[in-house]
Amino acid sequence: MEDEREKWISETIDTTRDMSRAVAPIGLFDKIMVDIAGSRVMTIPKWQRNLGAAAAILLLVLNVGIGMKYASGDSKDVAQVENEGDAFLSDYELYDL
Amino acid sequence: MEDIQRMNAIAEGDQNAFRDLYAQFSDRVYNTAISYLQKREDAEEVTQTVFTQIFRKANTYKGDSALATWIYRITVNTSLNYIKKKKRFSFLSLQDVGREREDFVHPGFLLENQEKGKLLFRCLDELPTKQKTAFILGFIEGLPRQEIADIMGQSLKATESLLQRAKGNLRKKLEKFYPERRKPKK
Numbered sequence: 139m140e141d142e143r144e145k146w147i148s149e150t151i152d153t154t155r156d157m158s159r160a161v162a163p164i165g166l167f168d169k170i171m172v173d174i175a176g177s178r179v180m181t182i183p184k185w186q187r188n189l190g191a192a193a194a195i196l197l198l199v200l201n202v203g204i205g206m207k208y209a210s211g212d213s214k215d216v217a218q219v220e221n222e223g224d225a226f227l228s229d230y231e232l233y234d235l
Numbered sequence: 236m237e238d239i240q241r242m243n244a245i246a247e248g249d250q251n252a253f254r255d256l257y258a259q260f261s262d263r264v265y266n267t268a269i270s271y272l273q274k275r276e277d278a279e280e281v282t283q284t285v286f287t288q289i290f291r292k293a294n295t296y297k298g299d300s301a302l303a304t305w306i307y308r309i310t311v312n313t314s315l316n317y318i319k320k321k322k323r324f325s326f327l328s329l330q331d332v333g334r335e336r337e338d339f340v341h342p343g344f345l346l347e348n349q350e351k352g353k354l355l356f357r358c359l360d361e362l363p364t365k366q367k368t369a370f371i372l373g374f375i376e377g378l379p380r381q382e383i384a385d386i387m388g389q390s391l392k393a394t395e396s397l398l399q400r401a402k403g404n405l406r407k408k409l410e411k412f413y414p415e416r417r418k419p420k421k
Binding site: 146150154156157160161166167169170174183 | 250254257261262263264265266269275276278279282283286287290291341342343344345348351352354355374375376402405406409410413
């Protein structure tokens with residue numbers, strides 16, 4: 139059993155002896171020449187494309203939603219300008235005004 | 236043509252000299268890259284990067300080492316950097332990168348060796364970087380020990396020791412898979 143296992147392990151490692159080299163894909167040289175010429179040809183992975191599309195859709199939906207809310211004019215969440223300095227002075231009564 | 240003359244010609248923009256260099260080294264670069272990355276698309280990207288660098292940095296080749304050694308060094312560094320970069324951004328990936336690697340079969344294996352080869356590469360991927368590099372260059376690329384030492388910038392003795400440790404660790408890791416192989420098929 140032990141010998142059989144050792145034999146199997148040795149055979150597994152020795153599989154590299156009969157290996158041939160992986161061959162570079164056809165057309166790669168042309169891609170490299172385009173890359174060198176300045177415009178790099180890149181394959182964007184599918185998950186990156188999906189992530190980009192999802193982010194763009196999310197941004198669009200949020201912008202449209204906020205735009206519609208603002209246009210309807212019934213929002214109480216609209217930011218308002220406040221003099222923060224005054225509030226600070228008044229809250230803590232640091233100085234007599 | 237001498238290595239240094241070839242590289243000077245490439246530095247001056249000689250596309251024929253570059254094409255010849257590509258014909259001579261592309262498979263070695265691709266085979267090394269695919270052994271590290273265990274994914275065809277990634278190996279293609281690394282090969283592209285390596286040759287782009289060779290073209291752009293041709294003038295920095297001074298003939299201190301053999302041209303093949305210089306190219307292998309660029310390939311090993313580019314592959315390792317690519318793995319680092321990929322690990323850094325792996326949290327963004329929706330795919331299971333580990334699963335993909337487990338299924339990887341190096342295209343150079345004979346059909347009857349593919350199952351064993353798959354396990355070997357799975358274990359190889361878990362080795363420390365230096366041991367992995369020594370094993371890939373020595374047993375997959377089939378380079379002489381001295382050339383591996385030159386590429387890795389270390390002594391011949393240190394390289395031999397690394398290869399021994401790499402083989403020893405692979406044996407230990409492969410042991411785990413033996414019972415799995417012995418399970419009867421349902």
